[in-house]
Amino acid sequence: MATARRSNLLAVLLSLLILVAALLVVDLAASAYIQRVVMGLGISIILVVSLNLLNGFTGVFSLGQVGFMAIGAYTAAILTLPISLKSVNLPELPAWLGEVQAPFLLATLAGAILATVIAFLVGLSLMRLTGPYVAVATLGFLVIVQVILINWDRMTRGARTFSGVPPYTTLWWVWGWAVLTTYVVWRLVRSAYGRRMMAVRDNEVAAQALGVSVMRARLLAFCVSAFFAAIAGSLWAHFFTSFSPKAFYFAETFSIITMLVIGGMGSISGSIVGVVFVTLLSEILRNAERGINLGFLTIPPVYGASQIIMSVIFVLAIIFRPKGLLGGRELDLGRLLPGRNRRAEAESRAVGGDERPS
Amino acid sequence: MNTIQTLIQQTINAVSIGSLYALMAIGLAMVFGILRLINFAHGDLIMVGSYAALLSLVLGAPFWAAGLIGIAASTIVGLAMERVAYRPIRGAPEVAMLLTSFAVTIFLENIAILIFSPTPRAFPTPPILSGALEFGGLRISAVDVLAILVAAVVLVLLTFFIRRSEAGVGMRAASQDLLAARLMGININRVIVMAFAIGSALAGVVGILWSIRVGKIDPLMGFYPVLKAFVASVIGGLGSLPGAVLGGYVLGFLEILLQGLLPSSLTPYRDAFVFIILIVLLLFRPNGILGSTEKEKI
Amino acid sequence: MLKLEDVNVQYGNVRALKGISLEVGEGELVTLLGANGAGKSTTLMTISGILRPRGGHITFEGHDLARADAYDVVQLGIIQCPEGRRIFGGLTVLENLRMGASRRHDRPAVQADLEWVCELFPILGKRLYQTGATLSGGEQQMLAIGRALIARPRLLMLDEPSLGLAPLIVRDIFNVIQQLHSQGVTILLVEQNARQALQIADRGYLLETGRVVLSGPVSELRANPEIERFYLGGSALPMDGKHPAAT
Numbered sequence: 001m002a003t004a005r006r007s008n009l010l011a012v013l014l015s016l017l018i019l020v021a022a023l024l025v026v027d028l029a030a031s032a033y034i035q036r037v038v039m040g041l042g043i044s045i046i047l048v049v050s051l052n053l054l055n056g057f058t059g060v061f062s063l064g065q066v067g068f069m070a071i072g073a074y075t076a077a078i079l080t081l082p083i084s085l086k087s088v089n090l091p092e093l094p095a096w097l098g099e100v101q102a103p104f105l106l107a108t109l110a111g112a113i114l115a116t117v118i119a120f121l122v123g124l125s126l127m128r129l130t131g132p133y134v135a136v137a138t139l140g141f142l143v144i145v146q147v148i149l150i151n152w153d154r155m156t157r158g159a160r161t162f163s164g165v166p167p168y169t170t171l172w173w174v175w176g177w178a179v180l181t182t183y184v185v186w187r188l189v190r191s192a193y194g195r196r197m198m199a200v201r202d203n204e205v206a207a208q209a210l211g212v213s214v215m216r217a218r219l220l221a222f223c224v225s226a227f228f229a230a231i232a233g234s235l236w237a238h239f240f241t242s243f244s245p246k247a248f249y250f251a252e253t254f255s256i257i258t259m260l261v262i263g264g265m266g267s268i269s270g271s272i273v274g275v276v277f278v279t280l281l282s283e284i285l286r287n288a289e290r291g292i293n294l295g296f297l298t299i300p301p302v303y304g305a306s307q308i309i310m311s312v313i314f315v316l317a318i319i320f321r322p323k324g325l326l327g328g329r330e331l332d333l334g335r336l337l338p339g340r341n342r343r344a345e346a347e348s349r350a351v352g353g354d355e356r357p358s
Numbered sequence: 359m360n361t362i363q364t365l366i367q368q369t370i371n372a373v374s375i376g377s378l379y380a381l382m383a384i385g386l387a388m389v390f391g392i393l394r395l396i397n398f399a400h401g402d403l404i405m406v407g408s409y410a411a412l413l414s415l416v417l418g419a420p421f422w423a424a425g426l427i428g429i430a431a432s433t434i435v436g437l438a439m440e441r442v443a444y445r446p447i448r449g450a451p452e453v454a455m456l457l458t459s460f461a462v463t464i465f466l467e468n469i470a471i472l473i474f475s476p477t478p479r480a481f482p483t484p485p486i487l488s489g490a491l492e493f494g495g496l497r498i499s500a501v502d503v504l505a506i507l508v509a510a511v512v513l514v515l516l517t518f519f520i521r522r523s524e525a526g527v528g529m530r531a532a533s534q535d536l537l538a539a540r541l542m543g544i545n546i547n548r549v550i551v552m553a554f555a556i557g558s559a560l561a562g563v564v565g566i567l568w569s570i571r572v573g574k575i576d577p578l579m580g581f582y583p584v585l586k587a588f589v590a591s592v593i594g595g596l597g598s599l600p601g602a603v604l605g606g607y608v609l610g611f612l613e614i615l616l617q618g619l620l621p622s623s624l625t626p627y628r629d630a631f632v633f634i635i636l637i638v639l640l641l642f643r644p645n646g647i648l649g650s651t652e653k654e655k656i
Numbered sequence: 657m658l659k660l661e662d663v664n665v666q667y668g669n670v671r672a673l674k675g676i677s678l679e680v681g682e683g684e685l686v687t688l689l690g691a692n693g694a695g696k697s698t699t700l701m702t703i704s705g706i707l708r709p710r711g712g713h714i715t716f717e718g719h720d721l722a723r724a725d726a727y728d729v730v731q732l733g734i735i736q737c738p739e740g741r742r743i744f745g746g747l748t749v750l751e752n753l754r755m756g757a758s759r760r761h762d763r764p765a766v767q768a769d770l771e772w773v774c775e776l777f778p779i780l781g782k783r784l785y786q787t788g789a790t791l792s793g794g795e796q797q798m799l800a801i802g803r804a805l806i807a808r809p810r811l812l813m814l815d816e817p818s819l820g821l822a823p824l825i826v827r828d829i830f831n832v833i834q835q836l837h838s839q840g841v842t843i844l845l846v847e848q849n850a851r852q853a854l855q856i857a858d859r860g861y862l863l864e865t866g867r868v869v870l871s872g873p874v875s876e877l878r879a880n881p882e883i884e885r886f887y888l889g890g891s892a893l894p895m896d897g898k899h900p901a902a903t
Contacts, residue, residue, distance in 0.1 A: 061453050125641050131452060132396050133640055136592050140633035143585070147630040250581070254460050261457055307468040311461040318454050318461075319446045524754075531744045531755050538742040541704055543730030543759040543807065 019175065027171050035171065039239055041279050042174035043232050046181045048259045048271045050228035053185050056265030057194065058221040059201025060127065063253055064138035065229050067145035068115040070248035072230025073237035074149065074156055075111035077165045080104060080238065085164040092154040104168040108234040112227045119226030120219065127218040130204070142253065149245035156245070163242030169235050177235060181228045186268055188224065197221055258310065262317050264324020274324065278310070285309055363495050368614050374502035376610025377509030381564050382587035383594070383602035384516065385557025391533030391597040392546075392553055393448065395455040399439055399462035401584025403558050405470060407432035407565035408575040412481055421484035429562035435466075436558025440550065463580075470577035478576035481569040505567050512560065513603060520599065525552060533597060589636055595646030604648060657682045657842055658703070658734075658811055663712035665695075665702050672698040674866040675712065680811065680844050685837040687845045687853040687874075689883075690863035696846040697739050699863070700813050703844075704736045705729035716811070730759050733810030739819065739846075741800040745789035749780055752788055752799055756806035766806065773802040776832060794825035801832065812836070813844045818852060830856060854878055 026038050051065045078090070079102040086098050102110065126137045150159045188194050196217045199207040204214055237243060255278075263274015285306035317324075382400070389397050411428030419427065443462050447454060487500040520526040525548075532539040532549045540546055568583065569575050586609060591597075594605025612635065616628050624631075643649065658680040665673040673695050680686045688696045701707045703714060705726035714721040719732055735756075744752050753773060757766045774781035777798040783791065791799060797817055804812055814833070818826040826849070834856045837843055847853035854860060860877050862870035870882055877883050 055453070061456070125637055129640055129644055132390070132394075132456070132596060133592060133644060135396070135456060136588055137637050137640060139585070140589070140636055144630040144633050147627055151626045254464060257457055257460065261454070265453070305468075305472070307464055308472075311465040311468070314461040315443050315458055315465075318450065318458050322447070322450055322454055527747065527751050527754065528758070531747060531751075534744045534746050535742050537706065538738060538744065539755070540706065540726040541730070541736050541738055541742075542755050542803070543727055543735075544755065545727055545758075 016179070019179070023171050023175055037279065037283055039169065039171060039174050041275060042171070042178040043236050043239075044256065044259060044275045044279060045178045045272055046174075046228050046232040046235070047256050048263065048275050049178075049181050049185050049268060050225040050232075051256060051260055052263075052265060052268065052271045053188065053197075054221045054225040055260060056267070056271075057189055057201065058197040058218055060218050060221065061131065061135045062138040062222070062225070063135055063257075064141040064145075065225065065256065066248050066253045067138075067142040068119060068226040068229035069233035069236070069252070070145055070149060070245065071115045071118060072108070072111035072233030073243065073248065074162070074233075075114050075230070076104075076107040076234035077162060077237045078155065079107035079110055080166055080168065081164060082166065089157060089162070089164060090155070094154075104166075104173075104238065108231060111234050112230040115230035115233075116223050116227045119223045123219045123222040127215055127222055142249070146245055146249055149248070159244060159246075161242050161244050165237055165241040167238060167241050169239035174235050174239075177228075177231055181231070182268060182272070184224070184228075189268065193217070193220060258314050262314070262321075262324060267324065270324050281313070282306060282310060367496050367498075368618060369611075370496075370498055370502060370506075372611040372614040373607065374505045374610075375613065376607035377505045378564050378567060378583075378606075379586055379590045379609050380603045380606025381509055381512060381560045382583060383590040383606045384512075384599060385560045386584075386587050386591050387594075387597055387599050387602035388529070388533075388553040388557050389550075390591070391599070392529065392536065392550055393444070393455070394452050394597075395444060396452075396459060396588065397439075397444075397557075398456070398459040398584055398588075399466060400436075400459075400557065400561055400587065401580030401582075402463055402466040402470075403432040403436050403561035403580070404565035404568060404583055405575070405577060405580040406435045406466070407562035408481065408569040408579065409470065409474060411566055411569070412479060412575060415482065425566050428566050429559050432562030432565060433555055433558045436554050436561065437551065439558075440554040445547075445550075467577050467580075474577060476577055478574040481573055481575050483570050483573070487570060501567065501570050505571075508563060508567065512563070516556075516599070525549070529553060589632065592646055593636065593639060595649030598646070598648050601646055601648040605646070608647070657717055658844070659713070659715045660699070660703070661713040661715075663699075663702065663714060664710045665698055665707055666710050667698065667707070672866050673702065673709070676863070676866070676868050677712075678861050678868065678871070680842060682842055683840050684859060685833075685843045685845060685857045687847055687857040687860040688863060689847060689850050689853060689860055691848070693865070694863040695866040696863055697815055698866075700736055700738075700815050700844070700846060703729070703734060703813065730807070733759075733808070734813065735804045735807045735809035735811070736813040737800045737804040737815060737817065739815035741793075741796045743788040743791075743796050743799050743803065746787060748785050748787055749791070749799055750784045752803050753780070753806050756803035759807055769806050769808065773805055776805075776835075777802055794821050794829070797821060797825070797829055798832075801829070805836075809841070811842045811844060813846070815846045816848060817845075818847065818849045826852065850883060854883070 023038075026035055030038070047065065047069065051062070054060050054062050054065075078093070078097065079100060081089070081101065083099060083101050086093055086101075090098070122141060126134060126141070129137055149156050152158070156162065189197075196207070196212045197220070199210065199212050200214050200217045207217075208214055233248070240247075259274040259278045260271060261274070262278055263272070264270030289306050382404075385403075386397060386400055389395055389400075407428035410431030411424040414424035414427045415421065439462055443458055444455065447458055483501070487504060489500050491498045491500070491503065518526075520530060528539070528544045529549050529552065531542070532544060532546060536546070539549075564583070568579075572579075587606070590605035590609040591602050592605065593608050594601030594603070609632070612632060613628065616631050617625065620628060620631070639647075660676060660678050662675045662677055663673055664671065664675055676695070676699065678686070678688070678699075688699060690696050698707060702709055703716075703721065705721065705724050705728065709722055712722075716732055716734060721729060721732075724732075744755065747755070750770075753770055754766075757769075760766055774784075779795055780799055780802055783795065788796065788799060801814070801817065804814075817829050817833070821829070830852050833843065833845065837856065845853055845857060854874050854877060857874050859873050860871065861868050862877070862882065870877065870880060
């Protein structure tokens with residue numbers, strides 16, 4: 001066990017080194033386009049890994065993640081907006097806000113903390129629900145956030161574009177947070193908290209019988225995932241520098257859920273794999289949308305085709321690889337996860353082994 | 359108009375919109391009851407029906423024919439959905455099924471955008487329906503009357519079907535205990551197909567009525583209706599047909615109530631309030647108004 | 657009539673049945689005994705077409721069941737009365753019984769059978785228009801059996817009919833089962849209550865963690881010390897303590 005742990009530590013350190021090297025290369029030598037894609041990868045990883053904690057490991061099927069992303073984005077952006085722009089774009093901002101311009105990290109954390117507090121309050125009620133009910137309720141949360149964003153003109157400029165956000169986001173910020181998110185979720189999953197979450201996911205009644213507080217486990221997962229979603233939101237906002245509430249709605253939600261499912265719920269490395277796979281595929285498809293010239297054959301531009309193809313791929317993935325690309329297991333790291341047996345049983349229950357479909 | 363008149367007027371509005379929600383919620387509830395599938399793509403069936411009807415109108419068909427074509431189109435697409443996307447994943451965890459319905463939604467919406475462009479198109483009102491009944495200071499649009507009448511007829515027919523016919527009882531059995539139904543030799547495929555057919559046809563009906571009411575259609579028109587239908591279903595108790603109907607009307611009344619009671623500064627937040635009320639309701643009755651108060655049996 | 661040969665069934669990652677073989681002859685009452693998790697319910701579910709075997713053969717009157725769908729299995733006349741009764745709580749007693757007739761197309765005969773079932777279980781006749789959920793445990797069990805009988809089964813499979821019922825009711829139920837047996841109905845009876853089962857069965861099999869460990873005519877089984885162990889209240893925990901396929 002000790003040697004396994006040591007060799008795994010080595011593997012992790014090695015991959016971190018490779019990551020840093022790769023980021024250096026991208027940062028110094030790659031085109032703006034590639035940088036953008038790599039940035040997007042990192043942000044998505046933060047979103048999907050933290051979502052996995054809630055959906056995959058705790059079994060709470062939440063559709064509200066992007067709502068917290070929006071909270072993080074807008075909060076941080078309002079805080080970092082230069083004062084001069086504030087008076088122009090957000091003239092009715094309350095005085096104390098109008099005179100503040102916060103540094104990036106502080107603003108990001110402020111947004112994340114706000115999101116976590118909201119998650120806690122909202123979660124007190126939502127985390128009592130299960131299955132489809134929590135899905136609708138969290139979707140409701142997403143809609144509520146959207147409605148508030150669109151209508152609270154004073155703070156958010158409503159449906160109009162919120163622009164002028166200082167471009168603080170760099171590759172290093174994004175991937176630093178991505179590594180941190182992955183680490184935190186990984187440690188959490190491996191801890192007693194994580195075991196409780198998985199117990200709640202697998203069998204709520206049994207977990208309660210064993211003295212596990214279902215509410216507490218779910219609430220913890222909900223808050224942690226909200227925290228990191230908000231971080232991702234802030235990073236996103238300070239990269240794209242202008243956005244509107246529409247960016248944080250259904251399309252984005254489907255996008256991260258696709259990555260989550262294709263990567264495999266309940267597998268952290270699966271989430272990363274899923275993000276990479278879906279992002280790269282989407283990029284390829286999106287480029288193809290503009291039309292492909294194969295010399296002898298020209299495929300005309302078909303805008304929207306990438307979405308169509310992605311949805312088809314999604315359905316195929318669910319049919320043929322319902323447990324995700326990694327089959328719900330972790331890459332390497334899997335050996336160390338103590339909850340592995342439980343997960344295997346959960347998977348078997350979920351897919352039903354030899355059950356013939358009705 | 360005095361208060362009584364306003365009250366009656368708004369009640370009629372509520373019943374009218376509630377009827378549409380109820381019809382949609384029935385479709386959702388039927389499918390959920392048996393398959394435990396939340397079919398988000400149900401909303402796009404409204405869109406499909408509306409565009410099919412519009413197409414027929416443009417091609418010169420009389421309104422009644424266009425309406426029927428619209429309903430037929432919704433039904434066909436709904437059945438195709440079941441066969442292609444949902445049947446292969448039967449038995450998958452609920453999560454997977456819900457996500458698949460998202461994927462189907464995105465698929466249909468983008469295809470529609472591709473074919474019809476995202477710009478909204480006007481949907482004409484047939485001459486017989488452009489009028490309104492006026493009496494005692496009240497004005498009830500013909501469309502509202504139609505919506506209420508259609509809902510009433512559908513509800514009566516469905517009740518007969520569900521309670522008396524062999525197929526209907528089979529459906530109820532399947533939605534109560536799918537395994538036991540299979541063990542009794544009930545043809546589950548046929549039951550599911552029927553549920554989809556009825557639900558999709560109803561979505562087509564709602565589509566036509568909705569399009570006349572709103573006056574225009576666009577590829578994303580199904581999103582809000584299905585969300586509302588979903589809320590209605592949850593309010594009444596997911597999977598229960600009477601619950602769906604009840605939820606539909608409750609939602610209709612809720613919306614009109616909020617519209618009336620909220621100060622004008624807050625009316626844009628109406629939908630947010632609806633969801634807040636929903637969440638509060640779920641706290642006290644996690645399975646909806648008509649759902650059991652027991653926690654789900656494992 | 658029914659023959660299982662070396663049937664393997666996997667339930668997720670767990671091998672629930674590890675090569676079991678058994679036979680049920682026409683008119684026999686065969687019982688399947690074993691502790692929780694031994695694989696008894698899994699066996700019935702596999703025969704019924706809900707689970708698919710990974711190896712081995714299942715034949716019923718010449719038909720191969722290994723690839724058959726639940727619907728087809730019922731059409732052949734194999735009717736299971738599942739564990740926990742699983743009646744349709746929201747349907748009336750009459751509707752429940754009618755559901756049992758799903759595979760039949762001869763209306764007048766169904767009507768006659770409905771009356772026969774009500775004679776067999778008079779309490780059902782009294783509660784025809786009440787919903788299933790309002791019945792007591794014992795009444796629900798009778799309804800479940802009645803529902804299965806309406807299907808005119810060629811092979812009736814009962815999964816733990818005594819589960820959770822008071823001893824007097826259990827005695828009544830077993831009387832009915834015995835009555836059916838004497839009327840020529842072929843029955844496969846799964847039971848944890850070995851004593852009752854062995855009193856009425858012709859032959860039996862003992863399952864332990866997915867394997868048949870004992871089989872033979874009931875007279876032999878009763879004399880067997882292993883069975884004694886069962887009587888004496890040791891429902892031995894299955895070896896790997898894992899996934900109770902019966903749940």
